[in-house]
Amino acid sequence: MDTISFNWIGTRRESYAWDAMGRKTELVKFTWDTLVSGWTELYREQYSYNGDNISEILAFKWSEEWNNWLFYSLFQNIEESDRQERLYFYWNKNSKKWIGSEKVVGIYENQVNLVDLIFYHWDTLIEDWVPYLKVEKKFNHNHKIIENILLKYYPLSGEWIPEEKSIYNYNEFELKSEKIYFRYFGEQWYPDSRSTYTYDAQNKKNEELAFKWDILNEQWRKTQKIKYFYSDNTLSQSENAMIDHQVVLYPNPTKNTVFIKNFVGGKVDLFNATGNFVLTAFPSEQIDISHLSPGMYMLRIETIEGVATHKLVKL
Missing domain, CATH: 2.60.40.3080 (Immunoglobulin-like)
Structure with missing residues (x-):
């Protein structure tokens, strides 16, 4: 609310369009123009689909100079069996071409568990995608993640070298009980930090302990303790383990x-x-x-x- 006029002032507005199948086809973002006391279009996205899945998002930004919508970004989603590619491009106004920004390739195990993520950037010299980062994941029989490894690509040697790793353990109710984080040096893994989790009879988290690896004494040192308390009005918040x-x-x-x-x-x-x-x-x-x-x-x-x-x- 404006403290002088005591009127409500607009801050942000979004509008949407949907097709006959209930799929979002357009998003428009507006900003409030205080000079004209009205909404001004700022950003627009148009959606295309392959079945129920988004196949393309084409984005525009409003140009005050040209008084028109100009290309801004392009997202493409390609799904084939156990493989998914996400490609990101931006529009170069000088060359009037789409320039690659990033490509992400996901590999699934039996179309369920995401076991590999490979990230690419666009090399302008060779005009092609070049890998630079990879995430390898392992899951247990209940599709819970048990290992997560981050690797970096070195183009001169053509090798993927590990950088860090996380190991997860679970209790009998498949609730996360431990996470151990490692760093990679000299072709060997070294422990870095650790967290443990305990739960009450309702499987609500009641305690979390954090540890740091003591290199000199080769043992875990406790660094933090968190206690959780709940009331009848407490709302639970889900965690994204990905x-x-x-x-x-x-x-x-x-x-x-x-x-x-x-x-x-x-x-x-x-x-x-x-x-x-x-x-x-x-x-x-x-x-x-x-x-x-x-x-x-x-x-x-x-x-x-x-x-x-x-x-x-x-x-």
Whole structure:
């Protein structure tokens, strides 16, 4: 609400279109224009389908200069049996061509468990996709993840070298009881951190312990203890076990560029402190925010494995 006029001021608006089969075909995002006291179109997405699955998302941004919609980004989803490809492109206004941004290939085991994720970036010199990151997963008979390995590709040797690994254990009710995190050095795995989880009679988590590996004494040192308490009005929150690597922003605060660590494919939506949509970034490990006004922003980071939200301060 405006404190002077005591009127409600619009901040963000979205509109949707659907086809006869109930599938979303269009999304339009608006921002409030205080000069005309009305909504202004800012961003548009058009959806195509292969059956019930999205096959393509074509995005546009409104150009004040051209007073028209201009190409912005392109997402393609290709699904074949136990293989899925997600391709991301951005529109180069100078060359008037689609430029590859990132490709993510997922390999499934019996069309159920996602056992391999391979990430590619576009090499402008050879004009082709080049791999740079891979995630290998193993599951138990109940489709619970038991091992997650992150590997980095070295093009000079053509080898995939492990970087980090997580091991998961479960209790008799298939609830996660332990997670152990390892780092890879000199062709050997070294323990780094560990978490244990216990549950009450209703299978609600009641305690979590965190440990750090003591290299000198070769034993686990407790670093944190969390106790959980519940009331009758407590709402449970489900966890997404697929988001294994925490997304980190740095530097934060920043003036010009923010880097995203452990960002493995997807898109980033940026909103200002009042909830207005500002921009959508392509799959990248860095985002240029030098043109934005100082203040607090919220990033919604959507990856192939889940969604993470982070606050960002622009100096």
